[in-house]
Amino acid sequence: MLSLLSTAGGGVAATEIRTAAQQGTEPKFQSAGAAGGRVVGICVDIMRAVEKLDPGLKFTGDQSWQPLPRIYSGLDRGVQDAxxxxSHSAERDKKYLFIGPALFSIRYYLVARSDDTALIGNWDDLRRLAPDNVVLANRGFAAVMVLESAGVDKIDAGAADPKLNLQKLLAHRGRFFFHRTPGLQAVLDRSGMAAKFKILPTVMAVSPLYFVVAKQLDPAVVERLRTALQTLEKSGELERIAKSWE
Known part of the structure; x- marks a missing residue:
C-alpha cells in the first residue's frame, strides 16, 4: 500500500514508490565505494530524474540491496511497488505491468578464455561446437531465459555471481560465460583476471529494459510514472543517463 511522505521544507505530501537495488546488476545498480556505501547507477539516476520532473513522486528503498527473487516476492506480496x-518474459508479463518507454537496452556477449580459438557469429556456430559448448550464466537472471529462447541446451546456471562463473570458466567447467553490457568489462576488471578472458565480438542478443510495477499500484501513480519516463525519453535524458555508465 502506498504511503505519503512529507518533503523537507514545505511539508508537501509525496507519494512513495517502494523499490530496491537489485544485487549483481552493475551498472544498473552498483556501490559507489566500499561495501555498505551509497548505491548509484543507471536506475538510481533515472529515479532521481523522475523525481525532479514530478516532485510528488518519491522512490524509497533504492539504497537497500536485494536479490532478484526477493524483489519478485516483494512485488507479489504488495510490500514493493516497482x-x-x-526485460519482458512470459511469466513477468502475466504478473506485472511494464511501463514504457524502454529505459535502455542491454547487449549480450559470450566471454571465452583468452586462448580459445572459437569463432561465434550466431547461435548455430555455438551449437556446432557440441559437445564442448556449455554456456555459463548467472542463476535467476534474464540471461538464462535468453539462452533458453535461443535453443541453447547446454546451460550451467548453478552460480549466481559473475566472478564465480569466471572462475568456473577458467577451470574449464564451461566453454563460455554469457553476460551483458553495459557492465561486462567492469565485471572482468573487478575479477582481477581480465587478461585471462576475452569478449567475443558478436552481439548475441539485445534486450530492452523497462520499469516494472505491481498490478496493485494506483493507476494514477502508474500514469504519472509513465508520463515522466516518456518526457525523459523524448528529451534524450534516458539515453544520456545510460551512455554515462558505459
Whole structure:
C-alpha cells in the first residue's frame, strides 16, 4: 500500500514508490565505494530524474540491496511497488505491468578464455561446437531465459555471481560465460583476471529494459510514472543517463 511522505521544507505530501537495488546488476545498480556505501547507477539516476520532473513522486528503498527473487516476492506480496530495469518474459508479463518507454537496452556477449580459438557469429556456430559448448550464466537472471529462447541446451546456471562463473570458466567447467553490457568489462576488471578472458565480438542478443510495477499500484501513480519516463525519453535524458555508465 502506498504511503505519503512529507518533503523537507514545505511539508508537501509525496507519494512513495517502494523499490530496491537489485544485487549483481552493475551498472544498473552498483556501490559507489566500499561495501555498505551509497548505491548509484543507471536506475538510481533515472529515479532521481523522475523525481525532479514530478516532485510528488518519491522512490524509497533504492539504497537497500536485494536479490532478484526477493524483489519478485516483494512485488507479489504488495510490500514493493516497482522495480527498475527488467526485460519482458512470459511469466513477468502475466504478473506485472511494464511501463514504457524502454529505459535502455542491454547487449549480450559470450566471454571465452583468452586462448580459445572459437569463432561465434550466431547461435548455430555455438551449437556446432557440441559437445564442448556449455554456456555459463548467472542463476535467476534474464540471461538464462535468453539462452533458453535461443535453443541453447547446454546451460550451467548453478552460480549466481559473475566472478564465480569466471572462475568456473577458467577451470574449464564451461566453454563460455554469457553476460551483458553495459557492465561486462567492469565485471572482468573487478575479477582481477581480465587478461585471462576475452569478449567475443558478436552481439548475441539485445534486450530492452523497462520499469516494472505491481498490478496493485494506483493507476494514477502508474500514469504519472509513465508520463515522466516518456518526457525523459523524448528529451534524450534516458539515453544520456545510460551512455554515462558505459
Amino acid at each position: 522495480s527498475c530495469g527488467l
